Amino acid sequence: MGSDQPKTTVLYDVANSPFIDLGSPFTLWEGVKMALLLPTVPLRLCICVTSIILVAIANSVAIAGCDLSKPLPRWRRRLVEISSQTASGTCLRAVGFWNPRVLNGHHYTKGQQIGAIGIFNHVSYLDAFVVVWAFCCAGVTFNFSKHLPILGYGVRALQNLYVPEHTDRASQQKGMVTLIKERANNPSMPMLSVAPEGTVSNGRCLLSFKTGAFVAGTPVVPILLRYKLAPFNPSWSIIIPAWHLLRLMCQFSNAVTVEMLPPYIPSADEKADPVLYAANIRKLIADALGVPVVDQDRGHFLALVKAGVAVSWDGTRLLAPPGVLDDSGCMDLQPHLLANKAKKQQ
Structure with a gap:
């Protein structure tokens, strides 16, 4: 006679979840800062919107009549770089990141030369602005992003890879692996940068890495995004988006540093096993950041x-x-x- 299997209950510690941040309370001092800086917010938001409109116009001119599956002529690519990096930097400064920094940028240049992929930790909704400001690289994003009003015109010029929509998961992964391999083997195209966590957290750990960026077995350049997490954490955990952005803009100063590690050449074992490759890069980045890894x-x-x-x-x-x-x-x-x-x- 059969019997039902007992139900296993595993309690999840919500307060210490990587998707929860209780370390940025709205204190009296936060209220004072907001009272002082709130009058500047409308102007700074206007600066952001104006920057996005201008980069959309400039990038539309730069790619007019071009096949974006092929390298852009040098002058067109340079126009995309100047407009995209200027707009991204302007937006970052408008929300309080007055002095973003890049460390060891020569490692990124070396990675471009050997057909590497950039791998970065995903922390905030600002990551795209930070990475474009630092390198004007291409990314992996969903197809709808290139059709966004105004912003989509700027996005297309970056020559991103787009995840196929309306296909099953296996077909998506197979298609993306092929595209990643093709991009890595074409150094004339913008270098690809990927966040293998696939989602954001509170910035105090590294989540599980998806293997898509590692299946091709190409070299990678580990990229560390180090945000100042106190007194206000700019990470995108479970938040109230508009309130979070307002609090971010009512800080006297926010800070982010982009640091590159040397290009990592995978071993034969890592090329044959993308799970092993992803795990090793994850540990390398976590150790460099000084944060734990969590299997979430x-x-x-x-x-x-x-x-x-x-x-x-x-x-x-x-x-x-x-x-x-x-x-x-x-x-x-x-x-x-x-x-x-x-x-x-x-």
């Missing part, structure tokens, strides 16, 4: 959101529907993870 991914983030977990507006408390969290701030995340997994497989 976007599925955990989506499970928390689906369960209704949030952070209070002042950044001090966890919020959740009744019965979701126990007295210690933990929850059973397994049902939500399984539901997300089943939805993916449909």
Whole structure:
């Protein structure tokens, strides 16, 4: 006679989740800064919008009549670089990153010469601006991004790789691996930079790496994005987006440093095993950043959101529907993870 298997409950520590940040409370001092800087916010937002419009115009001129699957003529590429880096830098400074820095940029140049792929840790909604400001590299993004109003004109000129839509997961991965290999083997095209975590966290750890960027077995250049996480954390965890941006812009100064490590040439074992390759690069980046690795991914983030977990507006408390969290701030995340997994497989 058969019997039901006992249900296994694994409690998830929500307060210490990489998708939760309780380290940036809205204090009295934060309120004072907001009162002082709030009058400057409309002007700075106008500067950002104007920069995006101008880069869209400049990049549209630069790529007019061009086949973007092929290298741009040098003058056109240079126009894209100047306009994109200027606009990205202007936007960063407008939101308070007055002095962004790049360290060891020669490693990036070397990576371009050997057909490497840039690999960076994904922290904030600002990462795209930071990476474009630093290198004007291409990225991997969804197809809809090139059709965004105004911004899409600027995006197309970067010659990104676009994830195929309306295809199954296996076909997507196979198609992207082919595109990544082709891009890596063409040094005349902009260097590709990828965030293998596939989602953002609170910046205090590294999430699981997806293997797509490593299947091709090409060399990589590890890129470290180091944001100042205090007194305000610019990471994109579970936040109230507009309030988060407002708080970001009401800091006297935010800081980010982009640091390159030497190009990493994979061993024969790593070329044959993308899981091993991804794990080794993940450890290398985590050690350089001085942060732990956690075996969590976007599925955990989506499970928390689906369960209704949030952070209070002042950044001090966890919020959740009744019965979701126990007295210690933990929850059973397994049902939500399984539901997300089943939805993916449909």
